[in-house]
Amino acid sequence: MASTAQAVNSNGVRSRTAVGRPGDQSALVRGLGYRALRVLMDVVEGAEIMPVSGPYRAAIGRVGTMDTQDVYASVLTAAERAKLLDPALNDAHALYHATHDALLGILRDPAGLGPTLRTTALVYAILRGPRKLELRGERDWIAVAMFGSIGAPRPAWEHDAVGLGIYNL
DSSP: OEEEEEEOOTTOOBOTTTSOOTTOGGGGTOOHHHHHHHHHHHHHTTOOOBOOSSSOEEEEEEEEESOHHHHHHHHHHHHHHTTOSOSSHHHHHHHHHHHHHHHHHHHSSTTOSGGGTOEEEEEEEEEEEOSSGGGTTSOOEEEEEEEEEEEOSSTTOEEEEEEEEEEEO
16 A cells, blocks of 8 residues: 655644635635645645644645555544544544545545556545634534546546545544
């Protein structure tokens, strides 16, 4: 399994767009899924990921595989290393469901990768925090955003795909 993961400062992630642009008031009402996708796309574009104050915590990682369970393992390992999960089973269970939903967006078919002779190379971002900034008092949610290529294990037969999963903790 080829996998890399990087924990981001426990205060969260700020990239050039994850927190909103100066003067962009609509960024205050955007939710956790939007923020996870923005962090992910900034990572894909090579933007610098910097810590920022706020209620969000994040981790980013990469995985390339022909086995779906390797994706789950990589996401879980990245979340654990970044200390995004409480030791209770509920957090790991919520992460599993968010990862599953994101994978459904990537795969578009629950059959998986290997049995259908497909391979994938993904970059992912995991974000934990409130659904919206104005809802800081409620319990945290977790979002998994994925972007990468999927296709037959032959050069130039793959295409881009994106997936997003959000689940309450």
